């Protein structure tokens with residue numbers, strides 16, 4: 001899948017603002033971003049549900065519509081989409097028959113961890129089970145690429161884990177998965193590649209290890225005159241310095257080195273070392289791109 005300088009504006013809102021991305025076959029990619037970062041809009045564009053303001057999406061060399069028609073691209077709705085008064089197996093069977101080359105129903109049920117629930121009525125499923133059924137329906141046509149918009153948003157911790165195990169089994173078959181999330185942990189644990197999106201643009205793109213290294217920033221703050229901030233910004237490990245309320249706050253990749261260097265300059269009053277909050281991590285990642 002290839003996104004070329006994709007933009008989508010809603011009036012004055014630039015929901016997606018020059019997004020370029022190439023996703024090779026077989027990768028599991030997390031689209032990580034805060035609320036309103038543009039993830040859902042980007043996925044809507046990838047599915048051809050939204051028309052881009054400019055730029056384009058190519059999937060297997062063609063349009064999203066062609067990929068969906070050929071059964072090569074599938075998506076999972078966040079909610080709804082389940083017909084009541086049918087059983088899990090009936091619904092999967094029904095949807096399977098609409099595809100040219102479906103995966104056999106027992107295999108779909110196994111892949112989504114639904115074997116024991118095959119005879120269960122759809123309306124009796126728990127939230128996590130219903131989400132696995134939606135996943136099963138997306139799998140039924142044996143797509144090569146699956147797009148999941150915050151697939152675990154409504155699930156509790158256990159249901160989340162079960163869902164991701166199913167997703168992992170699918171990805172292990174060499175399939176391509178793109179999912180959006182605002183949980184750094186989910187991106188870290190389940191994706192080979194993490195694309196951080198902020199204000200509709202790619203803020204960082206790397207393996208989860210690389211992203212984790214970027215976000216494993218620490219904040220070191222010290223009571224000091226604001227005029228010293230600029231010099232402190234040049235200390236080892238420091239990526240940014242900000243003066244506020246009589247203190248200088250440093251973001252650093254190497255807190256030990258920064259504290260030692262601060263001590264060397266005599267700035268040791270009320271030193272505090274704290275892990276950067278996730279919010280800071282996103283901000284830091286945005287700065288990496290700048």
Ligand SMILES: Nc1ncnc2c1ncn2[C@@H]1O[C@H](COP(=O)(O)OP(=O)(O)OP(=O)(O)O)[C@@H](O)[C@H]1O
Nearest residue numbers: 010013015033034035036037038039040041042182
């Ligand atoms: N149909 C629309 N009309 C107007 N503005 C929209 C529309 N859809 C999205 N937006 C705006 O575009 C921006 C990106 O929204 P989007 O839903 O893509 O973000 P997101 O990263 O998926 O957020 P969330 O995690 O909350 O789902 C937001 O500012 C949102 O308010």
